[in-house]
Amino acid sequence: MSEAQHLLVVDDDNRIRDLLKKYLISNGYRVSAAANAATARKLITTFDFDLAIFDIMMPGETGLELLESLRQGGVRVPVLLLTARGETSDRIEGLKSGADDYLAKPFEPEELMLRVAAILRRTHVEPPPExxxxxxxxxxxxxxxxxxxxxxxxxxxxxxxxxxxxxxxxxxxxxxxxxxxxxxxxxxxxxxxxxxxxxxxxxxxxxxxxxxxxxxxxxxxxxxx
The missing domain is CATH 1.10.10.10 (Winged helix-like DNA-binding domain superfamily/Winged helix DNA-binding domain)
Incomplete structure (x- = not known):
């Protein structure tokens, strides 16, 4: 049996972060969570993640700033951005910064799962058998x-x-x-x-x-x- 794909959830809202973690785990993923960008950085340098989910509107360093910094540093982990800001300009800003997808709050858990699965299909390539x-x-x-x-x-x-x-x-x-x-x-x-x-x-x-x-x-x- 193949190892579960490892996801990172970064959100300063404890309730949303815990709900996301439980829901993703119930759907077969391995999940780590962080309440801020600083903790997320430590986790990213420690583990190889298949996908990260960043909330944009976090105090201190925002999810968008974290994403821009990671991309500038050459970190290519796929990223799905979550935010209550649903304006077109915000979506464009996130995608320009290197996000793989964007989902505005509030959202249906099923839609989140579909977007996560779609990103993983696009970005995860199995090595060919030897x-x-x-x-x-x-x-x-x-x-x-x-x-x-x-x-x-x-x-x-x-x-x-x-x-x-x-x-x-x-x-x-x-x-x-x-x-x-x-x-x-x-x-x-x-x-x-x-x-x-x-x-x-x-x-x-x-x-x-x-x-x-x-x-x-x-x-x-x-x-x-």
Missing amino acids: EIEMSGLVFNAKRAELNDGEHHVRLTEAETHLLSMLAAKAGEPVSREELASKSPGSTERSIDVQVTRLRRKIEPDPKQPIHIQTVRGIGYRLMPD
Whole structure:
């Protein structure tokens, strides 16, 4: 089971801060909380957060000032701003300062959860698996090796590069255009040729591929076991 995503809630209102923490925890998140910007800074230097929720209108250093300072310091944690100020100019100011989204108080908890989930989907990218299995073959992208048990399957440099790009997005369609643009000296037609050659080395039946699938109108998709 994967570890719960870690969120930071920063709000000087004890009631709202506690409610947010309880609600987020009940929805499966791991949550830390801070009542001010100073405490938030200490937590951010101690933990790796997947998302932070800042209230703008805090005494002393505001949530907006905290956000601007973090962005200037190179801290890229995604941030959702909360505030009672709902004017368009305030939203624009927050987004210009590096916020990923903005939600005005009062808000429905369900809307908050939807916005949190949307930000996490946009910003959280799972690292590709180091090894991918395909009908008894194992491709290790880090070592750029395709092995059949103890036997090494020879790939050309172009085939290795292509297989690595598909493996990095396993299960997702990758366009011919993208594959060609990231392969030096390749065209969309040459990508098709390389795919045909790869299928001969990988597929149990190259005429009916199950691992390097054609996605009509787009390109190709690598499907591991």
